[in-house]
Amino acid sequence: MTISNKLEDSHKTVAVIGGGPAGMSCALWLKQLGLFPILIEKNQKLGGLQQASHFQNVWYLGLSGHTGYELADIFQQHMAAENLTILLDSPLKGIIKAGEYFKIVTGTDEFTARSMVIATGQRIKGYEDIKSVQGSHEFLSSQRVCFNPGATPLLIDKLDRQVVGIVGGGDNGLVTAIRLANTAQHIHLFVRSQLRGFALNQQEIFKLIQVGKVTLHQLVTIEQFEVSQENICITFQDEKQQHNQVILDYMCFRIGFAPNVKDIVQLLEQGQVGALELSQGRYRKVSLKI
Numbered sequence: 001m002t003i004s005n006k007l008e009d010s011h012k013t014v015a016v017i018g019g020g021p022a023g024m025s026c027a028l029w030l031k032q033l034g035l036f037p038i039l040i041e042k043n044q045k046l047g048g049l050q051q052a053s054h055f056q057n058v059w060y061l062g063l064s065g066h067t068g069y070e071l072a073d074i075f076q077q078h079m080a081a082e083n084l085t086i087l088l089d090s091p092l093k094g095i096i097k098a099g100e101y102f103k104i105v106t107g108t109d110e111f112t113a114r115s116m117v118i119a120t121g122q123r124i125k126g127y128e129d130i131k132s133v134q135g136s137h138e139f140l141s142s143q144r145v146c147f148n149p150g151a152t153p154l155l156i157d158k159l160d161r162q163v164v165g166i167v168g169g170g171d172n173g174l175v176t177a178i179r180l181a182n183t184a185q186h187i188h189l190f191v192r193s194q195l196r197g198f199a200l201n202q203q204e205i206f207k208l209i210q211v212g213k214v215t216l217h218q219l220v221t222i223e224q225f226e227v228s229q230e231n232i233c234i235t236f237q238d239e240k241q242q243h244n245q246v247i248l249d250y251m252c253f254r255i256g257f258a259p260n261v262k263d264i265v266q267l268l269e270q271g272q273v274g275a276l277e278l279s280q281g282r283y284r285k286v287s288l289k290i
């Protein structure tokens with residue numbers, strides 16, 4: 001299908017790439033400002049990372065108690081009520097410079113836009129980010145590992161009285177440790193540098209360390225995993241260059257997020273639109289050279 005937008009419409013057309021909370025909010029605002037947003041989402045549903053969260057919201061004002069899935073549905077209903085143009089299941093195939101405009105090609109549609117918003121969010125860092133560690137490929141077929149924070153098995157029967165290893169000292173790692181502390185027998189928290197989570201989460205972790213529920217292994221480098229039917233043996237080097245081993249029943253990786261721009265960078269180059277630059281800082285600055 002081709003969205004038939006006339007040239008005078010194209011002038012007001014904005015391609016919003018990514019149907020997570022940011023892309024949806026952006027499209028909504030653009031409509032209220034008198035522009036014509038077209039929201040492009042590669043998945044079959046809107047919602048982005050909220051579609052991966054079974055946790056109840058405590059952050060969005062007025063929406064407390066809703067899980068991420070429910071929030072995604074509520075946002076989607078709002079979009080439908082506003083009659084916005086949404087292309088679902090429509091991966092981006094091309095961004096081609098056409099004078100002052102962009103020709104946007106997706107798996108299902110093609111249209112011309114004057115502007116473009118990239119709201120493709122982040123991906124959860126997972127296996128591909130640890131695959132250089134010896135033995136990590138065994139996680140691919142193991143039930144003893146969880147990379148997705150939204151899939152953390154919080155149910156007591158799964159982790160009750162189990163020894164759990166958590167990798168990552170950001171808020172995701174700390175919150176996972178705090179949540180599992182009620183059910184797990186013991187938690188080993190592996191952090192390669194400093195704890196980066198909110199002060200409140202750090203304080204909770206230090207309380208759990210004091211009562212003997214959590215062991216913090218800080219400034220460590222993980223060297224090897226040996227994953228078997230029964231357990232996981234993790235070998236790591238500590239700050240004194242000593243090699244240590246711990247036996248775990250289950251592991252959660254909470255090693256951060258990476259921007260979802262790999263495909264977009266390629267398409268921008270192929271379409272001769274320009275280059276996306278990401279700065280190396282903790283927060284990433286994105287600039288488009290056109």
Ligand SMILES: Cc1cc2nc3c(=O)[nH]c(=O)nc-3n(C[C@H](O)[C@H](O)[C@H](O)COP(=O)(O)OP(=O)(O)OC[C@H]3O[C@@H](n4cnc5c(N)ncnc54)[C@H](O)[C@@H]3O)c2cc1C
Pocket residue numbers: 017018019020021022023040041042043046047048049050052053054055056057058059060068090091092119120121122123148149150151260263264
């Ligand atoms: C387990 C978990 C729990 C969370 N709990 C909360 C909470 O309680 N409260 C809260 O406020 N936040 C929570 N968050 C964070 C929240 O989900 C994110 O901050 C939010 O989803 C970010 O929105 P976004 O639109 O920037 O990106 P994303 O949600 O990542 O959405 C990006 C969208 O872009 C799409 N996309 C990517 N590339 C392309 C492409 N090339 N073409 C087309 N589409 C593309 C993706 O499919 C995705 O739908 C949680 C996150 C997780 C993982």
